[in-house]
Amino acid sequence: MDVNEILKKCDHTLLKPESTWEQIKEIIDDGIKYATASVCIPSSFVKRAKEYAKGRVKICTVIGFPCGYETSAAKVFQAREAAADGADEIDMVINIGALKEGNSGYVLNEIKAVRNAVPGKTLKVIIETCLLDEKEKILMCSVVNESGADYIKTSTGFSKAGATVEDVRLLRKYSSPGVGVKAAGGISSLSDAEEMIKAGADRLGTSRIVKLAKEQCQK
Numbered sequence: 001m002d003v004n005e006i007l008k009k010c011d012h013t014l015l016k017p018e019s020t021w022e023q024i025k026e027i028i029d030d031g032i033k034y035a036t037a038s039v040c041i042p043s044s045f046v047k048r049a050k051e052y053a054k055g056r057v058k059i060c061t062v063i064g065f066p067c068g069y070e071t072s073a074a075k076v077f078q079a080r081e082a083a084a085d086g087a088d089e090i091d092m093v094i095n096i097g098a099l100k101e102g103n104s105g106y107v108l109n110e111i112k113a114v115r116n117a118v119p120g121k122t123l124k125v126i127i128e129t130c131l132l133d134e135k136e137k138i139l140m141c142s143v144v145n146e147s148g149a150d151y152i153k154t155s156t157g158f159s160k161a162g163a164t165v166e167d168v169r170l171l172r173k174y175s176s177p178g179v180g181v182k183a184a185g186g187i188s189s190l191s192d193a194e195e196m197i198k199a200g201a202d203r204l205g206t207s208r209i210v211k212l213a214k215e216q217c218q219k
Contacts, residue, residue, distance in 0.1 A: 050086030060089035066158035068093030089122040111147035124151035130161035141174035155185035162186030172200025
């Protein structure tokens with residue numbers, strides 16, 4: 001698969017807590033140069049990033065990140081603020097504990113509340129697959145299908161494991177055709193990226209693919 005085709009599916013990501021504005025600007029510059037799907041950055045940088053990017057690359061941010069245990073009202077506030085600051089795409093973390101105790105209705109209502117708070121914005125739902133069993137993953141496909149969200153996403157990249165090919169296949173199998181699958185966490189090579197795409201990933205959350213593309217260009 002051509003590296004440029006892979007880059008078009010990448011949310012070029014920098015979410016480290018120690019991230020600085022200079023590093024964020026570099027991420028944006030790279031996202032523009034390599035035509036990535038978006039740049040995914042902390043919400044505190046969204047307003048400046050939107051002004052700096054001038055529409056040349058989409059701005060994605062995260063809410064309820066990385067644990068997902070904020071109240072629904074807090075997530076709705078975060079989402080609205082991010083949208084007002086100029087975010088084009090929002091990746092939200094579900095309340096994993098609520099799912100684990102069998103309260104999928106709470107999870108569904110929370111996603112719907114965020115969806116309603118940011119009409120017109122691309123919404124991706126992070127389910128943290130490494131913390132779920134197969135039944136819970138399949139249930140979350142059903143929940144996201146019903147919620148009106150645009151994507152189901154494997155991972156934050158901050159838990160004990162990231163995306164796997166098997167999980168991407170599972171999510172693709174049980175997600176509606178109109179719901180995209182985003183693989184994130186641990187995608188460290190072009191071959192990893194290609195495997196995820198072949199398994200059904202429509203988007204990739206990664207900090208490394210642009211770096212690999214740069215190295216290719218230098219050869």
